[in-house]
Amino acid sequence: MKKKLMFLLTFVMMWIWAVPASAASKPVLPTDVSVPSKNCIFLGVEGRYIADIQNALNRINQIRYEACREGVTNPNTGTPLQKKDYVPIKWSSDLEYIARIRAAESSLTMHHSRLNNKIWYELKGPKGGQSCAEVIAWNWSSSMTYGIDQWYEEKADWVNNTGEVTGHYTSMIDPANRYVGLGTFYSENAAMWPNTTVGEFSGQLDLDEAKGKSVPACIQTVEVDRKYLLSNTYGISGTIPKKTGQTGSLAMTVGIDYNGTRSTGLRLLSSVTWSSSRPAAAAVDANGTIRVRGCGAVDITARASTGAYAKRRLTFAHNWGKGTVTKQSTALKTGIRKYTCSGCKASRTEKIPVYKLRKGRTYTVGSFKYKLTNANLKGKGTVMLVGTTVNRTALKSLKVPDTVRIRGVRFKVTALGSRVFRGFSKLSSASIGKYVKIIGTDTFRNCKSLKSIRIRSRSLTKVGKNSIRNIYKKAVIRVPSGKRSSYKKLFNGSTGYQKRIRIR
Structure with missing residues (x-):
């Protein structure tokens, strides 16, 4: 089978107790804790969540049934699977909750690890569900099922006992895994590939089977140890207005380096203080909303509660409007149009070209x-x-x-x-x-x-x-x-x- 551009990791662990997490859903989506841990900070990753749940379930169950029908080796017992071993896997809202958080985190770490240095399998869903096996796929697609097919490519290595990585495939076919939850996070701020798809598996019984929906645009909160912050990457980004009368939304950003894997443009979600060198020309409120009232260059400063700061010079153009004709052009002489900036009241004039009369018009x-x-x-x-x-x-x-x-x-x-x-x-x-x-x-x-x-x-x-x-x-x-x-x-x-x- 033709190899696809991917980087796959797997890690299978026994179920371990963890502290319950919040399941609140907001435009800025929360992580599993409401307050940053010691030496940690909340950052926001911009992106969207893709949900194609029923097709994803169907595909995994096709793979599970195929393994039982073909007598593929059971990863638990080492004996061939039989048709009677086939158990359709079900969806878990808790595992989906975990998978979504982990997808955002893994888009930055490229690994089965967390930016707060905690262990991934300690995560719990809002109703107590917990993962015992995690699989990850990275790719360029806008699909939830593409990652499943990447994991499925390991089948030949498992069947032929090549010694290559096969944990992604075996997690899908393991009859002991009764529930699954997937999270597909698509982000341009990802370290390498924009699509990160995480699968979380569990052998628990009677888990909640509610299914989440796609989130077209969001900022996912991730908890990051301060030691991973790149001090020279603080910046200001957002929707930048261009001229008088316009508004925009600014955010303070920073980059991280997780063991050599770098990501930039992550939003600081902690308190940020904003200031303007010329408030009369452009003012920024506590939420980072900028309103342009004048023209010219303005220095905007964002200062985090940690003491880190970023400065950006913005130059706002005159808002000339449509102008007023003060002298109409003729077929023989040019005219004059006068413009007055609605912000600073500066004015300028321009010539209106000679009007060209055309035969037949x-x-x-x-x-x-x-x-x-x-x-x-x-x-x-x-x-x-x-x-x-x-x-x-x-x-x-x-x-x-x-x-x-x-x-x-x-x-x-x-x-x-x-x-x-x-x-x-x-x-x-x-x-x-x-x-x-x-x-x-x-x-x-x-x-x-x-x-x-x-x-x-x-x-x-x-x-x-x-x-x-x-x-x-x-x-x-x-x-x-x-x-x-x-x-x-x-x-x-x-x-x-x-x-x-x-x-x-």
């Missing part, structure tokens, strides 16, 4: 929408009126301007787009600018109240199909002097022109 000026048909910025630019923001039942009179100013540049209005005012039932009069050359298809169609159209342009060249169909039947169209004859030809039958409509 539509711009709103007043209550009308214009499509840019020629983007020339030196007096030759043109637009087409293509829409309005006024409701079709609210527009009563229309004046198409000669020119419009868009972003500081004046453009001639040379066309009315198709269907622009179609169905504007309240529109009664329209004045068309002097540069309009084209009136589009259906422009005024179904404007049944439109009685007067004044065309001031002398350069009209096209009137689109149905542009005046169904306007007021006796409407009057006024045109520039000398243009009546030529414009009358433009307003032909296809435009919707009727004989009762007069062109003057």
Whole structure:
């Protein structure tokens, strides 16, 4: 079988009496004692607990049944197991409690040992359950069952009597073990591999069988002998705010060295005193909550009850916000935007780039929408009126301007787009600018109240199909002097022109 990256240890001992432990569960999860022992300190390991209990039980029982079916050697008697020896192992809440604490501890020690120098098998569950055999697996997975498969890899060595380590496998198949509890702790602060899975076995009877749940994020308390602390690794970490108005949460951290195995970033859970070199800019309360009120550099100091301290310089950026436009940019000139920091009230300005007008794009000026048909910025630019923001039942009179100013540049209005005012039932009069050359298809169609159209342009060249169909039947169209004859030809039958409509 292909070897997996792992490091496995096992230790089997007889059941030994120990002091009961608390089973309280909080965001900061407790260890088995409520007060640190002499020369010890509480540290917190950030991580999460993975629980896939039923699948883990099923897998272990598959392995136990397989061993009985195949006649694998009984680790207690040295004789082959038989099918009648098969006893399904059960889950124990006490053993799970122990396994979870031990998983966090073993993620830092990489061994069957505790950071408080106590013996692992002295741990008891809240209801008195105790382990007689402990197995550990380390890996990269996010699975509880992956570690079981690592232990199972020892089967071949046990069956073939190679002399290699086999205690993980034999603990699983031993008929004398009636209960099991697993703890899978996943932590980026672990010494080597993030997943530490611990199994605790017991031959006790009638243990509580309640099953725990996954804990997506927690800080597990571990009791650590001060001699393992690395004095040069005290630091400050957490959620660091970046600018005025933001808050964050700080923690004092330290590293440990357990017989050459190092871990860093462990939280001090004892009393920590916080201070700021500039409280007016950034203040930290007793819980490590930091609130930023100003800008610039601030030195934050954390001091533990042991006298150890850590200092960290934080630099907070100005909170400029969105700023205020004090000078609008045009198509010809840059604009100015002013920013004022909400914290220190410092201000700065920046240029707003020249606004680039694009041919084919539509711009709103007043209550009308214009499509840019020629983007020339030196007096030759043109637009087409293509829409309005006024409701079709609210527009009563229309004046198409000669020119419009868009972003500081004046453009001639040379066309009315198709269907622009179609169905504007309240529109009664329209004045068309002097540069309009084209009136589009259906422009005024179904404007049944439109009685007067004044065309001031002398350069009209096209009137689109149905542009005046169904306007007021006796409407009057006024045109520039000398243009009546030529414009009358433009307003032909296809435009919707009727004989009762007069062109003057």
